[in-house]
Amino acid sequence: MSTIKKIKNLKELSTSNDRFEGAHLLCPGCAHSIIVRELMNCTDDNLVISSNTGCLEVSTAVYPYTSWDTSWIHIGFENAATSITGAEAMHKARKRKGTLKDNDAPVKFVAFGGDGSTFDIGFQYLSGAIERGHDFTYICLDNEVYANTGGQRSSATPIGSSTTTSPSGRISYGEKMMKKDIVAIMAAHGAPYVAQMSPNKWKDMLKKMQTALSTEGPVYLNAISACTTEWKFDPKDTIAVSDLATDSLVFPLYEIINGRELNITYRPKNVVPVKDYLGAQGRFKHLFRPEFKHILDEWQKNVDAQWDYLQKREEARV
Amino acid sequence: MAEKMDIQKTEVWDGNFAAAHALRQAQVDVVAAYPITPSTPIVEGYAQFLADGYVDGEFVMVESEHAAMSGCVGAAASGGRVATATSSQGFALMAEVLYQASGMRLPIILTVVNRALASPLNVRGDHSDMYLGRDSGWIQMDAFNAQEAYDLTLMAFKIGEDKAVRLPVMVHQDGFITSHTAQNINPMTDDDAYAFIGKYEPVNEMLDFSKPVTYGAQTEEDWHFEHKAKQHKAIIDSRPVIDKVFEDFEKKTGRKYSRVESYMMEDADVAIVALGTSVETARLVAKDLRENGGIKAGVVAPRVFRPFPFDNIRDIFANVKAIACLDRSSPGGALGALYNEVVGAMYTSDNKPLVTNYIYGLGGRDLTLDAIKKIYTELQENANSGKHSGKIQQFVGVRGPQLEFFD
Amino acid sequence: MKQSENPKFLGSEELLGWDEVNQGILLNSFVGEVENAAFLKQEERAYAETNSYTASVADWRVIKPVFNRDYCIDCQFCWVFCPDTAIIARDKKMLGIDYDHCKGCQICVEVCPTNPKSLLMFGEYASIEDSLEEWPEKKSEEE
Numbered sequence: 001m002s003t004i005k006k007i008k009n010l011k012e013l014s015t016s017n018d019r020f021e022g023a024h025l026l027c028p029g030c031a032h033s034i035i036v037r038e039l040m041n042c043t044d045d046n047l048v049i050s051s052n053t054g055c056l057e058v059s060t061a062v063y064p065y066t067s068w069d070t071s072w073i074h075i076g077f078e079n080a081a082t083s084i085t086g087a088e089a090m091h092k093a094r095k096r097k098g099t100l101k102d103n104d105a106p107v108k109f110v111a112f113g114g115d116g117s118t119f120d121i122g123f124q125y126l127s128g129a130i131e132r133g134h135d136f137t138y139i140c141l142d143n144e145v146y147a148n149t150g151g152q153r154s155s156a157t158p159i160g161s162s163t164t165t166s167p168s169g170r171i172s173y174g175e176k177m178m179k180k181d182i183v184a185i186m187a188a189h190g191a192p193y194v195a196q197m198s199p200n201k202w203k204d205m206l207k208k209m210q211t212a213l214s215t216e217g218p219v220y221l222n223a224i225s226a227c228t229t230e231w232k233f234d235p236k237d238t239i240a241v242s243d244l245a246t247d248s249l250v251f252p253l254y255e256i257i258n259g260r261e262l263n264i265t266y267r268p269k270n271v272v273p274v275k276d277y278l279g280a281q282g283r284f285k286h287l288f289r290p291e292f293k294h295i296l297d298e299w300q301k302n303v304d305a306q307w308d309y310l311q312k313r314e315e316a317r318v
Numbered sequence: 319m320a321e322k323m324d325i326q327k328t329e330v331w332d333g334n335f336a337a338a339h340a341l342r343q344a345q346v347d348v349v350a351a352y353p354i355t356p357s358t359p360i361v362e363g364y365a366q367f368l369a370d371g372y373v374d375g376e377f378v379m380v381e382s383e384h385a386a387m388s389g390c391v392g393a394a395a396s397g398g399r400v401a402t403a404t405s406s407q408g409f410a411l412m413a414e415v416l417y418q419a420s421g422m423r424l425p426i427i428l429t430v431v432n433r434a435l436a437s438p439l440n441v442r443g444d445h446s447d448m449y450l451g452r453d454s455g456w457i458q459m460d461a462f463n464a465q466e467a468y469d470l471t472l473m474a475f476k477i478g479e480d481k482a483v484r485l486p487v488m489v490h491q492d493g494f495i496t497s498h499t500a501q502n503i504n505p506m507t508d509d510d511a512y513a514f515i516g517k518y519e520p521v522n523e524m525l526d527f528s529k530p531v532t533y534g535a536q537t538e539e540d541w542h543f544e545h546k547a548k549q550h551k552a553i554i555d556s557r558p559v560i561d562k563v564f565e566d567f568e569k570k571t572g573r574k575y576s577r578v579e580s581y582m583m584e585d586a587d588v589a590i591v592a593l594g595t596s597v598e599t600a601r602l603v604a605k606d607l608r609e610n611g612g613i614k615a616g617v618v619a620p621r622v623f624r625p626f627p628f629d630n631i632r633d634i635f636a637n638v639k640a641i642a643c644l645d646r647s648s649p650g651g652a653l654g655a656l657y658n659e660v661v662g663a664m665y666t667s668d669n670k671p672l673v674t675n676y677i678y679g680l681g682g683r684d685l686t687l688d689a690i691k692k693i694y695t696e697l698q699e700n701a702n703s704g705k706h707s708g709k710i711q712q713f714v715g716v717r718g719p720q721l722e723f724f725d
Numbered sequence: 726m727k728q729s730e731n732p733k734f735l736g737s738e739e740l741l742g743w744d745e746v747n748q749g750i751l752l753n754s755f756v757g758e759v760e761n762a763a764f765l766k767q768e769e770r771a772y773a774e775t776n777s778y779t780a781s782v783a784d785w786r787v788i789k790p791v792f793n794r795d796y797c798i799d800c801q802f803c804w805v806f807c808p809d810t811a812i813i814a815r816d817k818k819m820l821g822i823d824y825d826h827c828k829g830c831q832i833c834v835e836v837c838p839t840n841p842k843s844l845l846m847f848g849e850y851a852s853i854e855d856s857l858e859e860w861p862e863k864k865s866e867e868e
Contacts, residue, residue, distance in 0.1 A: 057534075066776060086389035090525070093398060097347070236835045529759070
C-alpha cells in the first residue's frame with residue numbers, strides 16, 4: 001500500500017533514511033542535491049527515477065560509481081520524461097499480467113531534468129508524456145542555464161543574465177529574452193497538478209513533492225536551483241540566494257490544480273527589492289552599470305506584473 | 319488476458335500485417351511507437367488487435383520516433399518484452415537512441431520497413447535507412463518476402479532475449495514491395511508461436527526493488543573502451559545463438575534460414591550479392607541463365623548482416639570468378655556498403671575474384687529482370703577476360719548518360 | 726562523526742578489463758538483495774563497491790565544518806540543506822559530520838540558527854579538539 005509519510009516537522013523528516021548518497025560530483029553548495037534528497041526522503045515508497053543528461057546525471061552516475069539507492073535510468077539529453085513513461089507503461093503491463101516480482105509493491109515514477117532539457121531539447125518529450133497522462137512526476141531543476149556544459153543560455157535564462165552564449169560585454173547586457181512561463185505551459189496541458197518550489201522553503205517544497213507523488217496522473221514541478229558556479233556566488237550562500245529569490249518574488253511559490261485553480265503558497269513578510277536578488281549574483285553584476293539601469297527597472301516591473309497576475313488569479317479562483 | 323486468434327494454415331498477409339501478427343503472438347508487454355510510411359500499418363494493425371482484445375500489453379503512441387525508441391528503452395530496462403516499428407526519417411530520428419539501446423544491452427525488437435532517406439523526400443523502398451544503422455550495435459536481419467518478415471520477427475525475440483546475447487534486434491523488409499504486397503503466409507498458431515519464443519526472463523530490471531540498478535552511466539576515457547569492446551564481442555558471439563534459433567525454427571516449421579543465404583553457389587562462376595526483394599528477382603534470373611544462357615550464376619544474400627558473416631562470405635566465394643555487389647542506397651561518395659564488406663572478406667581469401675558495385679533501385683525504382691541479366695552478362699565478361707570490362711561502380715536503372723566510377 | 730581510515734578517493738579504483746566489467750555499463754547500488762533502502766539506516770546497508778557512498782571526496786576540502794554539541798538544538802536545518810548527505814542525523818538528533826562526503830561548502834554553518842553557531846568552519850588540518858576550544862562566545866545584539 002503506498003504511504004506518503006505524514007511529516008509534522010523537520011525533526012520528523014530528519015528520521016528519513018537518505019537514498020541519495022554523497023561523494024557525487026556536484027559542485028559544493030549545489031541546490032540540485034538538496035532538492036533530490038528531499039524528494040527521496042518525502043516518501044518511503046519504491047522509486048524509479050530517470051534523469052536527462054545534465055549536472056545531476058553527469059555527477060551521480062559516472063562509471064564506476066552510482067549515487068542512487070533506487071533504480072535509475074539515463075538515456076540522453078531530451079528523453080527522461082519518455083524513459084520514465086516507458087517504465088511506467090511496463091509497470092502497468094506487468095502488473096496486469098502478474099509478472100512483477102512483487103505485484104503489490106508501491107512505486108512512484110519520477111523524472112529529473114535541468115532547464116536546458118526541460119525548456120529546450122526535451123520540451124517535446126515532456127509535453128508528450130504529460131499529454132498522454134502517464135502517472136509520473138517531472139521535476140525541473142531550474143538553474144536558468146546549460147550549467148553542465150559551462151553555462152550557455154537556455155530558454156529559461158532570464159533577461160540580463162550573462163551566459164557564455166549570451167555574454168554581457170562592452171555593448172551587450174547579456175540575454176535579451178525573458179524566460180518562458182513553463183509552469184503555465186504545463187498547466188495548459190491539463191496536468192492535474194503543477195507547482196513552483198524552492199529548496200530554501202523546505203516545508204513548502206515537501207508538501208508539493210508529497211502532493212505530486214500522491215496525485216494520479218502527470219505532475220510538473222519547477223524547482224529553482226540556485227547555481228553557485230553559473231550564477232556566480234559563494235557556495236555557502238545557496239540558501240541565502242534562494243531566500244532572496246523567493247522573497248523578492250522573482251520566483252513566486254505557487255501551485256495550479258487541474259489548470260484552473262491557482263494557489264499562492266508563500267507570501268513573504270517583507271518583500272525584497274529585485275535589485276537585491278540580482279546584486280547577489282555575479283551573472284547580473286553588469287546590470288548595475290548606469291547604461292543598463294533600464295533593464296533593472298524592467299526587471300522590477302516584470303516581477304511586479306507577474307505577482308499581480310498571480311494574485312488576481314488566486315482571488316478569482318481560476 | 320489476451321484472446322487468441324484462430325489462424326488459418328495459410329493466410330494472405332502483406333509484410334506489414336505479417337509483422338503485426340508476429341508482434342501480437344509474441345505477447346509484447348510495451349509497444350511505444352510513432353507512425354511513418356510505409357511501416358504505419360504495423361502499428362495500426364497492432365492498435366486494432368489491442369482494441370479487439372487480442373493484445374494484453376501497453377501501447378504507447380508517443381510524439382516522435384526518437385520518443386518511441388526512448389520509451390522502448392525505459393520499458394525494456396523495466397524488465398519486459400518490448401518492440402516497435404519504423405522507417406526512413408523515423409529511423410534516422412531515433413538513430414541516437416539506437417546506439418543507447420544497444421550500449422545498455424536491452425533486447426528490443428525493431429521492425430524496419432526500409433524506405434529512402436530524404437532529400438528528396440521519398441516514401442518508397444530502398445535501403446538507405448538500413449545502411450544508416452549499420453554501426454548502431456544491433457543484430458540485423460533482412461526479410462526478402464512477407465513470410466520471412468513474419469518468421470524473422472518471431473525469431474528476433476528469441477535471439478535478442480537469449481541470456482548469452484541480450485542485444486536489440488532489427489528485422490528489415492523492403493518498403494512497399496514487401497510491406498504492402500499480400501502474399502501467402504503459413505503462420506504458426508498463437509500457442510506455437512509463443513511457445514517457440516518463450517516467456518520473457520527479466521535481467522537487471524528496474525522494477526525489482528530489492529536490487530536497485532543504475533542504467534545509462536557515463537564513462538570517461540578510462541572506462542569507455544572496455545564497455546564498447548565488450549559490446550562488440552557480444553554481437554560477434556551471437557552467431558552460434560542465431561544459428562541455433564534458425565535450427566530450432568526449421569524443426570518447428572520446416573523453413574530453413576541461414577545467416578548467409580546462397581542460391582546455386584556450389585559451382586557458380588559469377589554471383590550477385592544483394593539484400594531485400596532483389597534477392598528473389600536475382601534468383602529467377604540466375605535460374606534462367608543457367609538453363610538458357612550458359613552462365614553458371616549464383617545469388618548470395620547476407621541475411622544476418624550484423625554481425626557481418628565475414629568468414630561465411632569468404633567460404634562461399636572460394637571459387638567464384640566475378641561478384642557484383644548490389645547496393646540499394648546512395649553511397650555518398652564511396653563504394654556501396656555490401657561492396658566494401660564483401661571485398662573486405664575476400665581480401666583475406668586465396669581467391670581474388672573481380673568485384674563490382676551496382677547502385678540500384680533508389681527511391682523505389684524497380685530492378686528489372688533485364689537489368690539483372692545485363693549485370694550477370696557483364697560479370698561473365700569480367701570472368702572470361704580476367705579483368706574489369708567497365709568501371710567498378712555503376713548506377714543501374716537511372717535515366718541519363720551512363721554513370722560509372724573508378725577504374 | 727564519520728571518517729574512513731583508508732578513504733577511497735575518486736579515481737583510485739582498480740581498472741578492470743573488458744571481460745570483467747558489467748555488461749551494459751550496469752551499476753548495482755547494493756550487494757545482494759535489499760528490502761527497500763528507505764527502511765534501512767546507511768550503516769545497515771550492504772553497499773556495493775560501485776555505490777558512491779563507499780567513496781570519499783574529503784580531498785575536495787580546504788576548510789571543514791566542526792560540530793559543537795554544546796550549542797546544538799537539533800533543529801535539523803543543517804541536515805535538510807546539506808547537498809552531500811554529509812550531516813549525520815539519527816533519531817531526531819544531530820550526531821555529526823560525515824567527513825568522507827563533506828565538501829566544505831559551508832551551507833550548514835550559514836543555516837545554523839544558534840548563537841554561537843553549533844557548526845563553524847576551521848582549517849582542513851585543524852584538530853577537532855583545538856577547534857572546539859577556540860569556539861567563539863555568544864554574539865551580543867550589537868554585533
